[in-house]
Amino acid sequence: MTTFMEDLLDIKEDLTFTVSEIFKIPPENINANRINDGNMNYVFKFCSDEIKNSMIIKKSVNYIPCLGKNYYLSSDRILVEIEFYNFLNKHLQMFSPKIFKYSKLNKFIIMEYLHEHETLTRLSLKTDHINFGKIGQFLAHMIFLTQDKYGKSKLMGHQQKIFQDNNLKNLHIDYIFNYPYEEHETNNYGLHLVKEVELIQNNKYLLDEIKKLKVKYINDTESLIHGDFHLGSVMSNLNDSIKIIDHEFCCFGPSSFDIGVFIAHIIVILVVPGQDRLKVLEFLNDFWNGFKDQFSILEDNLKTSSELQQYFDKLWFESIKFCGCEIMRRIIGASNFPVFNFTDIKMDESELLLIKFGQDLVQNTKSYQLPLDLVNGVKF
Known part of the structure; x- marks a missing residue:
């Protein structure tokens, strides 16, 4: 079984390549930092000189990060969040950050970085x-x-x-x-x-x-x-x-x-x-x-x-x-x-x-x- 830090580095690398492919930016030009010790998911801030604003990527995995890998939890929870953002953007858009991209298959959401918030x-x-x-x-x-x-x-x-x-x-x-x-x-x-x-x-x-x-x-x-x-x-x-x-x-x-x-x-x-x-x-x-x-x-x-x-x-x-x-x-x-x-x-x-x-x-x-x-x- 991989360690927590090994998982964290793998997730960071995978998401960096995801950003690279979506926004056509060489991965070496992308800076990624984990921005919190989230209880339920991994959250990273991505920035590059080639994109105007920084972005947040939220990634769900099949365990609870704050409790450890022995505490299983389906990564499908990100699907709930995706649908809630869809609901917000249709009916209460002013309360939602901008959503740039999401993947129900790979269990991530890319959204704007609310740098003034x-x-x-x-x-x-x-x-x-x-x-x-x-x-x-x-x-x-x-x-x-x-x-x-x-x-x-x-x-x-x-x-x-x-x-x-x-x-x-x-x-x-x-x-x-x-x-x-x-x-x-x-x-x-x-x-x-x-x-x-x-x-x-x-x-x-x-x-x-x-x-x-x-x-x-x-x-x-x-x-x-x-x-x-x-x-x-x-x-x-x-x-x-x-x-x-x-x-x-x-x-x-x-x-x-x-x-x-x-x-x-x-x-x-x-x-x-x-x-x-x-x-x-x-x-x-x-x-x-x-x-x-x-x-x-x-x-x-x-x-x-x-x-x-x-x-x-x-x-x-x-x-x-x-x-x-x-x-x-x-x-x-x-x-x-x-x-x-x-x-x-x-x-x-x-x-x-x-x-x-x-x-x-x-x-x-x-x-x-x-x-x-x-x-x-x-x-x-």
Whole structure:
């Protein structure tokens, strides 16, 4: 069996020749660099004096890079991402990077390098000038365009099948709803959390609530969901250009899942030293109000104001439960919050605070009526 580094070099060489053939550039004139330590795929930046702009190539392989070659995962996940980009470019083009080329056979996507953009994981720590309302609008559009209850879904038949059959949904079921609540080899938490995790894994009421969320995630096919919608899946520049990336977990599911996961990653900013609580509150308010305002416009003449309010109330509380679940699984499970990689936080104190907060969100959901309640709930 080849080593990780040998695989990495082989992939880099293969993709360099791919770029050479597609764009008619000698391979020796192409510079390729891996730009991240992606959890699910390999991502490279390619540049050359012979092309105007740099490009990104995303390549899927038949294992999970962040866990190692022993963790098999079909490389067909890139097909889901390809179809999601096709959907975006047809209906919500402003939120998609330019796609230059893709291969369903060789499992790669070539897209523009967003050199003026940064992920919100980084950007949210540096500025309060982020249009979170626009991100809420994106989710409102995606939910409205893909819900089936009016028989007006904009998805084509083959797209519906690909999203419906996405086997990464099973991966989420394990890593979000199962493994963190049992002893499992992929869980990754420190000694300071051992007692708290033991309490969680023996809390019957909490486990019953998590099971209900799992059943909802499995059975509720309300709309298309991104499936991994956190700050690292959204890129922005200072001109309010928003691009949505990393769609391999896209599937049909409860609309509240994406909203809850995204809220969880905004809340975590609160434990980063030097971050302003009012800034985080503004992020949350802008995101939720942007979603509600846009969805209300789209649903005009389809729901009464009373029906809309009932819908938003139900959606909010479902989202808060998924938010709590996301916080706990990130602290206990295989993949921690990405923002922790870019900050100097007191891990022991912050993780214990967050894991207790996550439990409360799931168990005492009705106590969190507004974004302000969420911010006030994270007590130092």
